[in-house]
Amino acid sequence: MAEDPQRNFRSAYYEKVGFRGVEEKKSLEILLKDNPLDVEKLSTFSQRFPLPSMYRIHVWKVLLGILPPHSDSHSLVGGYRREQYQDVLEALKVMRFVHMATPQTQVYLRMFQLESQVLPRRSDTSAPDEEDEDFLSIARAMEEIVEDPMDCYWLIKSFVNQFNNKFGDSIPHLPKSLEHYLSVEEPRLLNHLKNTGALAMLPYSLWFRRCFAGCLPESSLQRVWDKVISGSCKILVFVAMEILLSYKIVVMGTSRPEGVVSILCNVSDVIIIGSAGGLRLFSPFCLPITLICFSPLLPDAPREH
């Protein structure tokens, strides 16, 4: 990327003065021009840089396998996907699982359930369990990000599938990892959390199961998800730690674990920004929204291939 001759020679200076998104867009376009899309490169790019919003959906689709790497078959595959979606949706409609008034997220959930063969019978429709709640929250977040319902469904489904497939095993270890990093970065907070007993009560499911859906604002979430989709689940730990650090004073001020949880669950006004030394949280009113996570700084960043 960097040695691409077509790149603007000024790119080196853009970063120095703080315009970080200028060159990434171009390099991303270059990447997207390859006929068989190099998924690995795309994922690396996505890990390193924040994706431009106009390409985000596309890249996500490719990374999640919704679209094949060959751009020639995109239309065909798109057609398949659409048909599939419509079929499933139609089936649900026929089966009267969904109707016009059903919220979209519910629809997505049913569809997912159908495809996952876990669709409950209509007769014994029970309250959604934990897993369904996770899905729903993710679907809600995604629904905000993506407009097209078909794409939205596919992204949700693929995201959830991939997340579960890839990190399903490592998710239970994430709290431990968080604890470890926290002990490195801010042992006092950790001690405080431990002492107050809030550590165990931290919203881990919110953070690690739902990938901060419903916790972070959309723009920040997109960036976090960029990393997640590109194959890194450690980002979740770092984001959580940053949240903790940025609300350290508040958290330290509260000894009740419930208060801590309530605080941490409403960090909508926090923006996560990655810097060279790690990840930092800043006030949203300071700087443009970016989150940069350098892969070398993510020692546990999983490399798929």
Next chain:
Amino acid sequence: MAKEQSNVSDLLPLLESSDLHELDQIKSVLNDHLGTERGSVLLNGLVDYYLETSSPQAILILCSVREPHDKHLLDKLNECMAKPACRLPTLTLLGHVIRKQPPWMHKITRFPLLTSLLKCLKTDSDVVVLITGVLVLITLLPVIPQAGKQHIYDFFDIFGRLASWSLKNPGHVHGVYLIHLHASVYSLFHRLYGMYPCNFVSYLRSHYSMKENVDTFEEVVKPMLGHVRIHPELVTGTNDYELDPSRWKRFEIHDIVIECAKVSLDPKEASCEEGYSSMPDRVTIHHHPHLRSGLDYTASPYTDFLSSFGSSASTPLSVGRPPLSLSLPQLPGTQSSLCSPHTSFHQNQHCEVDPAGNKVSMWSPCSDCGMTTPPTSRGISPANVPELSQSASHAPSQTASTSGGKCLSPAPTLSNEFEHLCSTPNTTNQLKQKPSGEEERGNPEVISKGAAGESVKTMSLTELSDFIKEQDLDIQRMENEHDEDAITEELLKLTEQKHKADRSFYSTTETLTGHQEKEMLLTTSNQSLNKEARRLVSTPDKSECSAGGGDQQLPWSFRPCFTPIDNLLTGFSTSQSPYRAEEEGGSGLANYGLFSSPSIFRDPVNPVYEPLFELALPRAASLFVGRKTSVALAQRAAGDEGERNASKGEEEGDEMAALSPLEVLDRLIQHGNEAYEKVLKRLPMPNKSVDWTHFGGTTPLDELHTLRSQVLLLHNQLLYERYKREQHAIRNRRLLRRIINATAMEEQNNSMKAQLKLQDIEIQSLQASLVEEQQRYRRLKEDGDTETACLHSQFQQLQQGHDLYLSKAQKLQSELQECQSNMGELEAELQKANNEAYNTGHQLTQLSLKLTNSENLQQQMYLLNKQLLLLGETNKLAIQEVQRLGPESSKGLQMLQSSMGKEQECLRQSMLQQTQGLEAAQQRIGDLEAQLAKKEHLILEQKLFLEEVKGQTKGQLQASESRYLAMRRVTQVLQTEMLQLYSQLDAEMLTTNQSLSESDTIEPSSAPPGTSRPNGSSSRTVPTAQGSSDRRTQAWPPGNGGTLPPGGGAQSTTSVTLNGSLKQPPLLSEMSPTHLAAFPLSLSPAGTPFTVGTYPSAKSFLGMHARELFCNKSDSQCDGDEDTQLSSLSHSLVVGEESSESTENVQSSPFPPPATGTPPHSLPAAAPPSQGSAQSALAQEPPPSDSQQLRAHHGQGARPRASAAAAARQRRKDLRIMDYNETQQEHI
């Protein structure tokens, strides 16, 4: 105006006022009036006033009348002329006016006054009037020379009349008048002769050729002619030319006067200047009666001689003297007695002088000039002494004027007036001779004084006899008188010249002789003292003269006391003293009457220039004044003589003819003076007039009148003479200017000469230096020549030596060349010899080589001979052997050899062929290898392409697979839903039929659906029944499969699955049309497996695959699009997989895997415990395995399913590789 006029006229009498201031005022008033007014009234009044009173003031005014009034004046005069009474004063006035010479005077010719004047002169008989008129005319003539054209004969007539008048005396006037008249006529004669000589001579000729006039000519005119010399105009001019007015234009008045004087020989009348040396002539004139013939001879040579000597100025006295002295004895004759003492005396004097001069050697230059000769020659008569001096001084003066200052010193010395000795020695370079000059001057002075005094006394007192008185004395007296005048005149001229010279000299040597001027000033201061003393001296002289009556002494005594004293006091005092003396004594001499009013005639004339003269040119002024004085004295003497003559009578008529009339007049005046003196002496009374009346009683009126008229005439004469003098003065001034110029030029000339001399000297020095330089140059040149000659010789010597050396060198060169040539020859010879030696050496070595060769050859020869011998022996032996063996062996050998060659050839050819083949093969191999590489490359490309396509298709397949899965899920869900619905229906039916438990156990789907469901159920039941029947009918293949589950392999399982799958479509197809319409999508895919399944049912998977592949290229039975084909293929694959999966699942499942035929039975058994009651009905359905699978999935999670999927995938991959290989092989 008229009143004013009258007033002005009233002023006229006031002119006689004694108040000078008033007089001036009146004069100015009158002059102003005359200047402003044009009328003639005042003028006429003035004239009338004059005529009445003869006032001098009126004369002054009238004389200064200006232009517009001239006409009135002349008219008035003409008018007055008509009246005889006032003719005389008129003429007097006219004379005054003419003498004044106003600028308008030339106009008089146009007025009738001239005519009336001429007429008066022609007709009038009053002698006084005539004399006055003639004098006026004479004065007028030069003013109007051009008038002669009209009036010339009038003039001549007047002359003729008056000439005859003086002779015949028609009016019987007194002799004194006649003398005056004669003098006037004489002057007129001179004027006419001077102005119109040709006409006058012709007139004289014509007029006196007449007999009645012969007497007049003889008596009057002829003596006059004797006093003139021949006029040059008589030679060159004509009558007409004389009268030409243009002739007179270049003459001024005084020019004409002088012209007239020039031709005169009378010293009274003549002027002696400009080459008209009258002195020699005068000698002849003086001696004319006696010595005319003789002296003419002597005079002319003398003049020549003089002139010649004047120029040469080198003739000694001795040369000049002898001829003159020789001629002198012949001259005097009767006068020797009288003259001898004079001459002796004079000669003594001269002798005294000359020795003195000779002694002092100061006189030598003077004598050298030759100017002393005339005095000796004229020393005969004592009267000529001054003339001698005069002539002598005159000649040097002439020379002086030409030769410059050098001759100035001799001139005074010659004249015996040593006055110059005091001045000239100072100026000239004869400073050494100054003391001697002074000595000498002292001597003559004493001598002359003493001698003169004695001689005079002796002469006048002792030798005074009657005869002498009558003749000689008279002559002497006359001559003395004449001489005296001449002396004075000449003296003045001398002094003038001297002063000129002095002045010029002073001008040049002013810087040197500045002290001289001081001296002169001193002398002038002393002069006043001397003046009185001299006057004392002079007056006694005069008294002596008068008392002694010696006419001779007077000049003698007068002169010595006159000149020497002056000489003592330098020339300046001499010239000035008489004037002053006369002036001062003027009052004393008032008895003459002539001098009673000297200021009258002197002041108007002099004031103009006299002061200027005195200021600018003191010497010239004094000279002029002195001249005037002398004139006055002369006139006085003349007056005396006139009186004397008058008293003595007219006996001297004869003498008068010989004498000049002027001299006669002078003598007359002198006589009168003497007579008057005598009378005065006789009278004790100082008052003359009283004495006169008292002495002679009543004076007769006639006498008185005569005397008055005489005085008048004298006055006229005096005025005339004064007029002449003025003219002379004018001329003198001009001459003076000329002389000044000349002297200036001379000075310039001198300076230039000096410069020239300096330059000459310079030139000479330069020439000398040039000569010197030339000499030096010559010397240097000679030196150079000699040196060059020397060098030349040396050079030649060297050249010769060089030549010698050259020849030697040449000789040596030639020798050297010879030697060189010899050397070359020798060298050549040497080389030749060397060559020879080398050749011989070489030959020698060659020979030695040859020798060795020959030796070797000999040895070889020897060996060869030996060999030959041996060979010959062996040959012999071999021949024997051959002969022994025979000819067969050789033939076989030959054949063998030929066969071998052929064989070899064949082999060679074959080898060639083989090599060619090898090459071809190798080439082929190369080609093939290249082809192979190309193909490999192509294959690689194909592989890549295929990979790509595979990737692509894989993606698509995955998508479609997922879709399919989704579809399956959908159908499953739908089926479950359907089943649920059915169960519900059944339950409803059971509740209605109360056979809930039975229907729930066995065959729930066999018969009841068709009956229980009114709508659509019948149709559905039918297919199920059919399906079940089908399943029953086709039960053996699963049974087969079930019989051979472990070793059946894939083929069997697939068949099972195929069967299984085949089982479903009919089930679907057996669905009710409503169902089919509700699931159009699910129907269509269901249809395709059917066709697929039906067609290749009997064949294997590979075969089916291959067939599908071939269907891609060639036309197959399946006309469906690629999508369907692919889908069918994938379907088949998936189905295969699925079936295998299912089988595996079945096999791996913890439940005991039932045989294919049994699952429908076994499954329901398993289902009820897990799924409940509703599930039990489902378990009886043909797809229990599916439900079981689902359940297993659901129950056990994704884990076992995933592993199974992975295993299946692995296997499929293997298959795919196999397929790939197969297809590749096929493709290749």
